[in-house]
Each structure stands twice: as C-alpha cells, then as structure tokens.
Amino acid sequence: MARTDTAARVVAASPARVYAALLDPDALAAWLPPEGMSGRFERFDARPGGSYRMVLRYADASAAPGKATADSDVVDVRFVDLVPGVRVVQAVDFVSDDPAHSGTMTMTWELTRVEGGTRVDLRAEDVPAGISAEDHAAGLASSLANLSGWLQG
Template identity: 75%
Template sequence: MPRTDTASRVITAPLDRVWDALVDPAALAVWLPPAGMTGRFERFDARPGGSYRLVLTYADASGAPGKATADSDIVEARFVDIVPGVRVVQAVDFVSDDPANAGTMTMTWQVTAVAAGTRVDIVATDVPDGITAEDHAEGLASSLANLAAHTER
C-alpha cells in the first residue's frame, strides 16, 4: 500500500548554504547517510533528467541487513525537478531482489528561508512497503540532523 512519510527541521544556517549541501555530491556523501551508515556516489549529475547511484554501507549490518547486499543499500535516483534555492525532486529506486523494496519513491526536499535560518521539508511518496514508517522516520530525522551539523557553522 503506497505511503507518504514526511520530516522537517529548521536549520540555523542561511538558505544558500543549505541549498548547496542538497546538490553537492561531496556534501551529500557526508550528511545524507543516516546514523550507522556511510555513503559514496558512483555517479552524480544534478540536473533535471540527471541521475545518481549511491551506495550506502552499514557499519554493522547484523541488526539491519541491506536491501542490495548483506551490508549495503544501493539507490538509483533520477532528478525529476530542481528549482535552485527552492526544491529538489527525485525519483528513487532501491536495488533489491525483495519485492517489498520495489517501486519508485518520490522524494521532495524543499527549503524555505525563515527567521531562524532555513526550514527543510521532506516529503517521500510511494514509500516501498519494505521500509517501515518507524525506520524511515528515524532515517529522515538522522539525515536532517546530519545536514544541520554540516551546515550550522
């Protein structure tokens, strides 16, 4: 059954710094992986119609086996829309033999200037059944905390 998950956070950094971190592969590799994971891009082309392949590796896969291999998730994503300083929309697929992880999830990252800095809102639609709501909420919150730590200097 298709599901929508959301998360948001106000980051005490200027919008342009937060925006840059959303579209720079070096920055993304640092802050996007949730706690307990590392990430590396095999390719990255941030433009509408562009794509990326991200390998996320678990530090300890014993409690959460990966979707692609025993210790990793592989994300194939396509940039659907990029409005500089406003939003990034991605169509995301997980490489997996498990049908519970199949299907394309759309992730929209939106940034808005607020008095305290930048509000970041994430909306994930058509979340695959293999990703529990609790795990996804935890992962999104972790990525937002990492983004804050990366941009609040």
Template identity: 65%
Template structure:
C-alpha cells in the first residue's frame, strides 16, 4: 500500500457549486492545474466508468514532468460520482519511469459548514516518484485556485 496525501479548505460557495467545479471540464482547467501550470483535456466524460485524459504543462523553466520534461499526462477513470457530495477517480500517470507507476485513487468531497463548504482532497496510493512536499504544495495550490474561481 502506498502513501496517502490529503488537503482541505473551506470555500465560500454552496456544495452543489463546488461539486459542479469537480465535473465541469472548463472549471477543472481553471482550478486543478497548480500555479504556473496549464492544461487541456484530450477527452472528458464525467460519469461512472467515464474517462478523461489531461495534459498538464509545466513552465519551461521548471522542467520536471512525469511524462516528459515539461508535461504530465494523466489518464483517469471516474469510479464513483455522487452529486453534491463526492467524486472518486482512479488516476494513472503516463510515464516510462516506474516511480510513477500504479493507480492513485483520488477522492474529492464536499461537506456543508457554517462558513461555506469544506472541500477535502484525498490521494491514496500516491506513486513513490511524487515528492510528499511537492504534492502537498500542488494540492494546496489547486484548492487556492478553486477558491479564487468560486469566491468571485
């Protein structure tokens, strides 16, 4: 069993709106790539059993991608979706490096709180090649982006 990483943040938005940001490809591209990165979907089908392929690009000066020096390619499958509650995905990185092999399970969940919605991200079986510090920073950055998107 691999490492589990997690992050959370309360966002001043309704749980239904946060959930929509989990399954709308335009919203995902606005919040999921950590600061400095950009992305695009090659395909996207948000339903149980549906898949997506996401290409994330690092800034050229960073050059530490999993698929190539400047890219991470992610192949994902939606395992479970409960509107207004959570999304579970099986994530695989396209990489020749065995340190990034294996399937990571990502759970994005929402819980109503007095001040908004608690958003929790849990990554289980994180590939060994992903630094815990870098992953923590990336998850926090994504949550910051989500807050900026939804709290306008």
C-alpha cells in the first residue's frame, strides 16, 4: 500500500528566498542532507523537465546502511512542476538493487507566506516500503531544520 509522509516548518525567510534555496545546487547540497549525511551532485538542471542526481553519504554507515552502497544513497530527481515562490514538485527514484526501495516517490514542497516568514509544507507520496516511517519523519524534519538554519545563516 502506498504511503504518504508529511512534514512542515515555518522558516524566517520570504517565499522567494525559500524557493531559491530549493533550486540552487550549492544551497541544496548544504541543507538537504539530513543529520549524519553529506551530499554532492553528479548533475543538476533546475527547470521543468530538468533533473539532478545526488549522492548522499552516511557519516556512520554502521548505524544506517545505504540503499545504493554500504555507505551511500543515490537519488535521481526530476523536476515535475516549478511555480516560483509557491511550489516545487519532484519525482524521486532511489538507485538500489533492493525492490523495497523501487518506485517513484513524489515530493511536493508548498510555500505559504505567514507572519514571521514562510510555512514550508513537504509531502512525500508513494514512499518506498523500504523506508521506515520513523526514519523518513526524522529525515524530513532534519532537512527542514537545516533549511531554516541555512536561510538564517
């Protein structure tokens, strides 16, 4: 059965600044990897129909083995919809030989101006069965916290 995970956070920045941070490869490499991981891009093309490939490395792979290799996750991401200052929709595929990580997950980032900044609502639809709800919730929350910190830095 398909699963949808969600997370939200208010960040002290305008929707335009948040949107820019969702499409800038240097910004994404800095804040998107959850705590305990680092990331680098193999390619990046931020436009509707464009895509990127990111390699995420675990600082300590013994605690959480990777999906692509023993110490890494690799994601292929396509930009499905880009609405400046409002929404970014991505189709995400994990590179893995494990069928529990197969399928395309849709990630939708919705931005809403609120008092004090922007509410960022993140919805992950069709989450692969191999990703536990608890781990995914922690990862989404960590990325949103990193985003907030990066925008304030």
